[in-house]
Amino acid sequence: MADEKNIGELKKEAAAKAKAAALAKLNREKEQKDKNTVQKSSTSGPVVKINANVRKSQEIKTKIDDVENKKDFAKEKATTTVKANPTVQQTKGSAKEYKDEEKEKAIALAKEKVAAAAKAKGTSSSVAGITNEISDKKIEVSSVNQPLLDLIKKEVGNNLGSNIIEELYINKLSKDIPTLIVNKNNFYKLAKVLKENKNLDFDYFNHLHGTDFQTHMEVYIQIRSYKNGYDLALKTKLNREYPEVDSLTSLWEGASWPESEAFDLLGIKFNGNPDLHRIFLGESWVGHPLRKDYQPYEEEVVSE
């Protein structure tokens, strides 16, 4: 027993030392760093691009309208998706010299898809007109999510007031996903609305992780609505010293383990998670490895 206690104390001592050293190091680094830090790049970077995105999406929108007039949207779909998806961009170039067959194939496929989509739409006719409009656009140009962003803004505004969202933008670098940033006190409230609102219906919890941005902690979640085909990223910033946020397990059971993972590796506390534990490293592990100032405690290596 006494030995165990000693080891425990030693561990703690070592951890405290490591932490102090790391903090000193961090401070030094901070002084040297110019303003191009991660924080700026991670938050304000994409925001700057919003206007450009909006413009672009409007351009594409008008393009679609034109096409719809021509009643030829199956064909257009084949080309717009190619245009919209950067990874398939090169197919556009080579398609010309490529066989005509293949083009026809793509068109036939697109036609099938449109038919299937129309069928699916028929089943969920209860959704308001605006939703239908969005799902139309989404099928035609999968990468333009501006209407979805507007819908979310509207629905959240109706339920919680328009001030609740701190920032919202489309993340161009992440396949055009609509992204919301919210204060941590409103994190749970907003998630609840996003899940329970009938027009949004984000019933699927896709992903959660935390990131240590040195000035603050960030929790990033991604949720999905299988019924409507929407995807959404939601972020919140936490105090780095005492990162705490409300747990989402009462909304989505699947959030429990990812929350435990973030707790284990970053020390983010999720209030209200009944099963929050150090899922990978075990309860005796000192420190949170994914923090940027983490100093590994190496028992084996003794330098004297």
Next chain:
Amino acid sequence: MIRTEEMLLNVGPQHPSTHGVFRLVIKIDGEIITEAKPVIGYLHRGTEKLAENLQYTQIIPYTDRMDYVSAMTTNYVFCHAVETLAGIEVPERAEYIRVISMELSRIASHLVWFGTFLLDLGAVSPFLFAFREREMILNFLNELTGARLTFNYMRVGGVKWDVPEGWLEKVKDFIPYMREQLSGYHNLAIGNEIVQSRLKGIGKYTPKEAISYSLSGANLRCTGIHSDVRKIKPYSIYEHFNFKEAIRNEGDCWSRLECRIEEISESLNIIEQAIEQFPKTGEILGKVPKIIKAPPGETYVSIESPRGEISCYIASDGKKEPYRVKFRRPSFHNLQILPKLLIGQNISNLIVILGAIDIILGEVDG
């Protein structure tokens, strides 16, 4: 009334039916499970932490070790994330090679699952047949990449090696052979009444529960939800192919088996079409700088791995190393429902229910 006693039973971490180092602490009352607690983390290697100190290309071998049964898909999701973030274009020929190798990987992975799953049930011979076919696929991939399991084959912007001469023909010849074997599996095991009665109605959940627990892959599609990422959010060149999404409605272990077997035949269809459309000439690596630097920002991309939706998040601060890398590992999310499925079940169903989820511990623990 027979008097029963509550007993604590420790399954694993070293147990062949857990398919890796996975521990399960269960309480049983007679033969009925009353409580189950999964313990994971035995294989946690800190891939995400290691990745923070490595350049983008150097991270690819680490992704091999996450889902070591289907390393191609994990390779791909990371490369795809970097390409999306840095706006790197991939030549069409490279995409075709990627899709063929990924679908071969998917078949190999499902064969491992099929063999070991039936082995868990007590059927030994399907394992031998499934591994015979898997061996052929591993030989193809070995010829293509120089490795049997940890390929390290994909690169940001393309692939490492071009297809060897005559390789596509060999793969093409394999397709009808594999189709024949699939019907053989059906005669041997899947159509077997004992196997069916052992699986039908076991480990059942509703679509609502499946969605609530963040399941993906065959675990979600067995409840009738269209969730194949290749279909709902097409990536790479999957839009070029005509294939069906494997869907069942029962939500039990049997429907998961059927889903995966159907996925094998759909993968064969994709490979067949890909070989038909395969560009005769072209680059296998796009225009990629020697040292890849992603612009500041973040990205999150999803693809369909044999086990479900695998995703990669990268936050970059403009340096040649990523600031933060995070993988959504489908096995990790899928495993979460296990305690719920086990409670009230007979202990003899434990291994069946665990096996039907199809976990890879390297992926669960990251």
